[in-house]
Amino acid sequence: MTSAKPHAIEVKNLEVTNGDVTAVRGVSFTIPQGGRMGLVGESGSGKSMTALALMGLLPMGWSTHGSILHDGVDLVTQSDKALSSRRGRTLSMVFQDPLSSLNPVRRVGDQISSVIRRHTGADRKVAEAQTIELIKQMNLPRPEQLVRAYPHEISGGQRQRIMIAMALACYPQLIIADEPTTALDVTVQKQVLRLLNGAVRDRGSALLMITHDLPIIAAMCDTVAVMYAGRIVEIGPVQEVFRNPRHHYTRGLLDSQPTMDNIALDGSSRLVSIPGMVPPLHSLPTGCAFNPRCPAATDKCRETMPELGSDGISAACWHPINVAGEVAAQ
């Protein structure tokens, strides 16, 4: 094993299963040191299961297959103890609901400083000073008082900043943020994203940003993976994928965004939506899982599952959309 760390994380053929149910079906991606990847898709597509597999925090009954290379080891083969000693140190996670991931009966300052002490061996005084410093960096008011608050005594936006502070405390190589602002008010959302953006950049950490919100990915990431029914269906640089989507699912997600141009505000205009819904895990359609909702589906799509190509931008689609917006016959 070499000491060089070319990537923050390298995921190969990840599968997450529970008996004969598979929530993640062969997912591969790489995030370089300091890189930022967005993982996007509708609810139920397997984004959180992917994140939890990376963290070694899957719910009871679920298991991971494939490989997850990080910091010179394959996380899939690591013991629970080894994984637990990494969490918060080399990789960490910010969850959608900070109330459920913070301990309700411990002061928020103690929760942050205990993470610092556990991973750096710093003594109490040093850890407490670092905690105050971190809270200041999170643009939180009156840090000296805030450290003594309990989670329920502060607002949702403040709690999420505390979670971010905790995740960043030990300068991890990779931060996974799973819908970190979905539960927040729109005005607070932007402040928290701005903060996360700067804090991740200052530490040189890599970011895996999970959301169903495309504008967030566009604002924060350099690559994007679009997930549908447990698979990545399109992956590539954000600028290219969002400007010229090749997969019909990506196209549909982009088209459903409400925009502020005159046409969208006309009383007779209608937003584009994707008909139907994400299929349940136990009854996935054969072939391309998106075929019942796809405007371009053919018999081939209904019979055979398309794979991702191997170029920098690739889409798992039999009839990808080209740069001119046309659909390939094939």
Added chain:
Amino acid sequence: MSAVTPFPADARPLLEVRQLSQVYNLNRQKLFVPRPKLKVLDSIDFSVRPGEAVGLVGESGSGKTTLTRMLTGVERPGEGQVLYDGVDVWTGGEAHRKLFRRSVQVVLQNPRSSLDPRMRVGTSLLEPLRSLRIEGDHAARVLEVLDQVGLDKNALERFPHEFSGGQLQRIAIARALMPGPKVLIADEPVSALDVSIQAQVLNLLKDLVRDLGLSLVFIAHDLSVVAYTTSKVYVMSSGKIVEVGKPLDLFRTPQAEATQALVGAVLSVEAGLAGNALA
């Protein structure tokens, strides 16, 4: 005058509140100190005309849901009036109150909690007719409403857990339509849905306004969603209406600080790709 405008500009309001205020007593912080008071609504003037789609935006806690409770008559205002068709709904008499209750219906944010999980969809749809004691051919009404919201009639036999969030919101809209309302009030109806599914519900609401001539009060914290669905938007902040205008004007030239904050909070794919979304 051509028939293109959905409502005459001088039409009188169908549902209106005048100088509405509401104060809540909060829990006492210390013994022997008077309970603190919170002015949740402060001198609100608000109205919607027949066939008009009106938006109400504001950050959470600004008082939108409290105003909704007043508009639907579930809570009596401390001060001010709620008028339906020009008549006060609290002092206008029993017959008018009954008319008001069936004419103003509401759709809430989370259809999973607003639909009874043990009740078949068909039974849930009949509920409003029973509680409002509305006579007539109920079976025919159910089929008519299902058609209006684009649901198949086999939905009637099924239970809420068998539907996705977007379908459930359609069912909740169907239930609100059952009594044949004139005004539909939707409180954050798409906040819990994926964007791809959100569009289905927004389009449906727009269709209902056009096809049935419904008045719509659409409440959200996201200005872009409200702007898409309505032609006039009220902006609320700390219990007050701070600005009223056409959606595009609010976007281009927001005046009130609260409006500027809401406009500034809207993220778009274009701004993200241009690299200035979080600037």
